[in-house]
Amino acid sequence: MSVLIYTEISKGKVKKSSLEAVNYGSRMAAQLNTTATAVVVGDADVSDLGKAGAKKVLRLKNDKLVNLDGQYLTSAIEQAAKAEGASIIIFSHDFTGKEVAPRLAAKLKAGIVAGAVGNPVISGNSFTVKKNVFSGKAIATYSIHSDKKIISLLPNSFPVELGDGTAEVVDFAVNLDGVNSSIKIKEVKKDTSELNLTDAELVVSAGRGMKGPENWGMIEELAKELGAATACSRPVADMDWRPHHEHVGQTGIAIRPNLYIAIGISGAIQHLAGVNGSKTIVVINSDKEAPFFKSADYGIVGDAFEIVPKLIEAVKKFKANQ
Amino acid sequence: MKILVCISNVPDTTTKISFTNDNTTFNSAGVQFVINPFDEWYALVRALELKEAQGGNVTILHVGDASSEATIRKGLAIGADDAVRIDGEPNDAFAVAEQIAAYAKDKGFDLILAGKETINYNGSMVGAMVAELMGLPFVSLATKLDIANGVATVEHDIDGGTEVLECALPLVLSANKGMAEARIPNMRGIMAARTKPLIQLAATGADKLTSITSYELAKGRTECKYVDASSPEKLIELLHTEAKAI
Numbered sequence: 001m002s003v004l005i006y007t008e009i010s011k012g013k014v015k016k017s018s019l020e021a022v023n024y025g026s027r028m029a030a031q032l033n034t035t036a037t038a039v040v041v042g043d044a045d046v047s048d049l050g051k052a053g054a055k056k057v058l059r060l061k062n063d064k065l066v067n068l069d070g071q072y073l074t075s076a077i078e079q080a081a082k083a084e085g086a087s088i089i090i091f092s093h094d095f096t097g098k099e100v101a102p103r104l105a106a107k108l109k110a111g112i113v114a115g116a117v118g119n120p121v122i123s124g125n126s127f128t129v130k131k132n133v134f135s136g137k138a139i140a141t142y143s144i145h146s147d148k149k150i151i152s153l154l155p156n157s158f159p160v161e162l163g164d165g166t167a168e169v170v171d172f173a174v175n176l177d178g179v180n181s182s183i184k185i186k187e188v189k190k191d192t193s194e195l196n197l198t199d200a201e202l203v204v205s206a207g208r209g210m211k212g213p214e215n216w217g218m219i220e221e222l223a224k225e226l227g228a229a230t231a232c233s234r235p236v237a238d239m240d241w242r243p244h245h246e247h248v249g250q251t252g253i254a255i256r257p258n259l260y261i262a263i264g265i266s267g268a269i270q271h272l273a274g275v276n277g278s279k280t281i282v283v284i285n286s287d288k289e290a291p292f293f294k295s296a297d298y299g300i301v302g303d304a305f306e307i308v309p310k311l312i313e314a315v316k317k318f319k320a321n322q
Numbered sequence: 323m324k325i326l327v328c329i330s331n332v333p334d335t336t337t338k339i340s341f342t343n344d345n346t347t348f349n350s351a352g353v354q355f356v357i358n359p360f361d362e363w364y365a366l367v368r369a370l371e372l373k374e375a376q377g378g379n380v381t382i383l384h385v386g387d388a389s390s391e392a393t394i395r396k397g398l399a400i401g402a403d404d405a406v407r408i409d410g411e412p413n414d415a416f417a418v419a420e421q422i423a424a425y426a427k428d429k430g431f432d433l434i435l436a437g438k439e440t441i442n443y444n445g446s447m448v449g450a451m452v453a454e455l456m457g458l459p460f461v462s463l464a465t466k467l468d469i470a471n472g473v474a475t476v477e478h479d480i481d482g483g484t485e486v487l488e489c490a491l492p493l494v495l496s497a498n499k500g501m502a503e504a505r506i507p508n509m510r511g512i513m514a515a516r517t518k519p520l521i522q523l524a525a526t527g528a529d530k531l532t533s534i535t536s537y538e539l540a541k542g543r544t545e546c547k548y549v550d551a552s553s554p555e556k557l558i559e560l561l562h563t564e565a566k567a568i
C-alpha cells in the first residue's frame with residue numbers, strides 16, 4: 001500500500017516540481033508506515049528521486065507514452081497504482097498534473113484536491129488537506145471521503161530536500177492496447193528562456209509603467225543578473241509587449257516564488273491573485289499611492305527608469321562581493 | 323456543429339472575500355456573481371465564433387441552484403442559443419462532472435468546452451473529468467482552437483512553451499486566455515436572452531468525494547518597508563540579510 005508519485009523529466013533532469021511532490025509523498029508515506037514509489041517516463045538519470053525520498057522508481061514502458069498523452073498516461077499510472085497497491089497518488093499541480101490527475105480521479109472515483117499547499121492531516125478515517133481558493137485570497141481545508149485519494153501539490157509550496165537515499169529503479173511494462181488517443185501532436189514551440197516561470201525562485205515582473213516593449217532591456221538585464229525569470233501584467237501581454245506565457249494573475253498563471261519584484265505594476269486585485277503567494281514582494285512604482293505597496297514587503301517610490309539601472313549595478317556589486 | 327459550453331457562477335474578481343458560520347461558509351451577502359471569466363471570455367466566445375463561421379448550435383450548461391439564473395441569462399445574451407441548468411450543488415468537482423457527463427452522453431456534442439479553472443475554487447478539474455467519464459480526448463489550457471472537416475486544431479500551453487495538436491471530434495477542452503476576446507452583450511442580445519430556452523433538469527444522484535470543512539483568509543503582509551529611491555543598493559542588502567531572498 002505505497003504512496004505513488006507521478007514525476008517528470010525536463011532537460012535530462014527530474015523536474016523540481018516533481019522532487020517537491022516526491023518529498024511530499026514520502027512524508028505522507030512515513031506517516032502511514034509505508035513507502036513512496038515514483039513513476040516516470042523516460043530513461044534519464046533518476047537518482048534524485050531516491051534522494052528526495054522514493055524507495056522505488058517504476059519506469060513506465062510503452063512507446064505510446066512518449067508524448068505524455070493524457071489518455072495513455074492515465075491508464076499507465078492506473079496500472080502502476082494497481083501493481084503497487086497504492087491508494088494515494090500524488091501529482092504536481094503543473095501542466096501534466098492538470099490534465100491527468102482529474103482524469104485519473106474520475107477513472108478511479110478517487111476524491112481529489114488539486115493544488116494542495118499543506119501536508120495532509122490524517123487521523124483515523126479523516127484525511128484533510130489545505131488548498132488555496134478564491135485565487136489565493138483564502139485557504140480551504142478539504143476533506144477527502146473516498147478510499148482512493150489523489151492530491152496535486154501546488155509548485156513551490158515546499159522547498160526541495162535531498163538526502164542520501166537511493167531508490168530501486170525497475171522497468172514497468174504498461175499495456176495500452178485498449179486505449180487509443182486521437183490526439184496527434186503537430187508542433188512543439190518551447191520558449192527559449194532557460195528559466196521556467198512557474199519553477200522560478202526569483203521573478204522580475206513589469207507592467208504598463210514601462211511605457212513600451214522597447215524598454216524591457218533593463219528588466220531582462222536585472223532578471224539575468226539575479227538569475228530570475230521574467231513576468232508581466234496582463235495589459236502588457238494583451239498589447240503584445242511581452243509573450244502571453246509571461247502574464248501572471250487571475251487570468252494568467254499563478255506563481256509563488258521566493259522573491260517577486262514588481263516594477264511599474266499598479267497592483268490590481270486580479271494581478272495580486274497570481275502573485276500573493278510569493279514569499280517576499282518588492283514593489284517599485286512612481287506613485288506612492290499605488291495599491292501594490294499595501295501588499296509589499298519592500299517598496300521603492302520612484303521612477304523605474306532611474307531605479308532599475310541602479311539596481312542592476314547594485315546586484316553586480318553584490319555578486320562581486322559574495 | 324453542436325457545442326456545449328460549461329459555465330460556472332463565481333464571485334466577481336474584485337470581491338472582498340469573507341466567511342460565515344464559524345468560517346465554514348462563503349459569505350455571499352452583497353457579492354456580485356458573474357460567469358467565470360475563463361468560461362465566458364474564452365470558451366463561450368470562441369464557441370460562438372465557430373458557430374457563426376460554420377453553423378451549428380451553442381448550448382450553455384450550468385450545474386447550480388436557481389440563484390445562478392442571471393448568470394445563465396448573461397450567457398444567452400452574449401449569444402448562446404439555449405441553456406440547461408442542472409439543479410445540483412456544485413461543491414465537488416467529480417459530482418459536477420458526473421452531472422455534465424450524464425447530460426451530455428447521448429446528445430451528440432462535437433465539442434465540450436470548459437474554462438481553464440474557476441476563479442473561486444481554482445481546481446482545473448471538471449473538463450478532464452468529463453472527458454474521462456465520456457471516454458473522450460481532452461486538451462487542457464487551449465489558447466487557440468480551429469475546426470475543419472471534423473478535426474480540431476488546437477494550440478495549448480505546455481511546460482515552458484506551447485504545442486499544436488490535431489484531434490478528431492468529439493473533443494473536450496479547457497479554454498485559456500488567447501482563444502477569443504471578451505464580448506459585451508448588446509441590447510438586442512439582452513432582449514433575446516429573455517425568451518431563449520432555459521431548461522431545468524433535476525440532478526442525478528452524483529457522488530461527492532470531497533467537501534470543504536473550513537476556510538481561513540490568506541495571511542496579509544506586515545507593513546511595507548520603504549527604501550529611498552536614491553539608494554537602491556540598500557534594497558539588495560535587505561533582500562540578502564533580512565529577507566534572505568537572494
Ligand SMILES: Cc1cc2nc3c(=O)[nH]c(=O)nc-3n(C[C@H](O)[C@H](O)[C@H](O)COP(=O)(O)OP(=O)(O)OC[C@H]3O[C@@H](n4cnc5c(N)ncnc54)[C@H](O)[C@@H]3O)c2cc1C
Nearest residue numbers: 207208209233234249250251252264265266268270286304
Ligand atoms: C476579470 C479581470 C481579470 C484580470 N486578470 C488580470 C491578470 O491575470 N493579471 C493582471 O496583471 N491583470 C489582470 N486584470 C487587469 C487588472 O485589473 C489591471 O488592469 C492590470 O493588472 C494593470 O496592469 P499594470 O499594473 O501593468 O498597469 P497600470 O494599472 O496601468 O499600472 C501601471 C503602474 O505603473 C506605474 N508607473 C508608471 N510609470 C512609472 C515609472 N516611470 N516608474 C515606476 N512606475 C511607473 C504607475 O504608477 C502604475 O501604478 C484583470 C482584470 C479583470 C477585470
